[in-house]
Amino acid sequence: DIARRTYLFRTTGLGVANLSSLLMVMGYPYDSMEARAYAQALIGILTGESYKVSALMASQVGAFPKYEINKPYMQRVIRNHARVAGAKKDKLENLSYEPLMVNGDFLKDMGKEDILKALQKSWKEALELGESYGYRNAQVSVMAPTGTISFAMDCGATSIEPFFSH
Numbered sequence: 001d002i003a004r005r006t007y008l009f010r011t012t013g014l015g016v017a018n019l020s021s022l023l024m025v026m027g028y029p030y031d032s033m034e035a036r037a038y039a040q041a042l043i044g045i046l047t048g049e050s051y052k053v054s055a056l057m058a059s060q061v062g063a064f065p066k067y068e069i070n071k072p073y074m075q076r077v078i079r080n081h082a083r084v085a086g087a088k089k090d091k092l093e094n095l096s097y098e099p100l101m102v103n104g105d106f107l108k109d110m111g112k113e114d115i116l117k118a119l120q121k122s123w124k125e126a127l128e129l130g131e132s133y134g135y136r137n138a139q140v141s142v143m144a145p146t147g148t149i150s151f152a153m154d155c156g157a158t159s160i161e162p163f164f165s166h
Contacts, residue, residue, distance in 0.1 A: 009138035010064040014050055016043060017149065021156035037106050041115045043141070044085050044102065048122030050140035051078060055129035063134030074135065078127050086116070087123035 005011075019039055020030060028035040058067075067074065080095065082088040086104045107116040150157070 008064065008066045010136055011139040012050070012137050013142040014046060014140055015142050016046070017153055018155040018157055024156075033106065034110055037103055037110065038112065038115070040100070040102055041107060041112065041119050044081075044119045045115070045122050047081070047141045048085065048119065048126045050137075051081075051126035051135060052122055052129055054135040054137040054140060055126060055133050057136035059129070059133040061136065064136055064138050066138070067134045070138065071134065074138065075130065078123075078130055078135075082123040082127045085119050085123040087120040087127070 016039075019042070023030055023035045023039065026038070028038060058064075076093050079088060080092050080099070083090065083092055083101075084099050085102050092099070102116070102119065104116050104120075107113065
């Protein structure tokens with residue numbers, strides 16, 4: 001059943017390893033607005049770029065097998081992600097909660113305007129390419145701990161948790 005669903009939806013699970021170490025090296029207190037804004041932008045870029053590449057793959061080999069029946073929902077999710085990133089300025093669609101929006105002004109104040117521009121560009125492209133070609137993968141990222149692989153990568157922490165929590 002797992003193999004069948006993997007084939008039908010082609011989910012992947014890119015994640016974050018060593019994010020807490022990056023924040024520590026940059027001098028951002030782990031539980032600070034700066035850390036949250038920077039992490040949100042970086043993870044947004046990871047996900048946006050992944051969906052962009054997924055759409056480029058779909059342009060060559062087709063979308064995941066169950067894309068057509070999921071198309072309106074998948075595209076709504078991508079549009080909402082683009083809105084959260086600030087790449088689209090219209091209203092969020094059909095959500096029962098208010099997501100944490102990227103605070104572009106705060107990122108600019110931090111001197112991270114380049115990160116903000118990259119984030120918005122990646123979601124704009126992911127949306128445009130996906131509207132044309134669909135997506136090869138139904139899911140591209142996951143926030144689960146990276147676990148054992150982080151030890152092989154010689155990370156200072158296994159995922160987003162601060163180093164001191166290990």
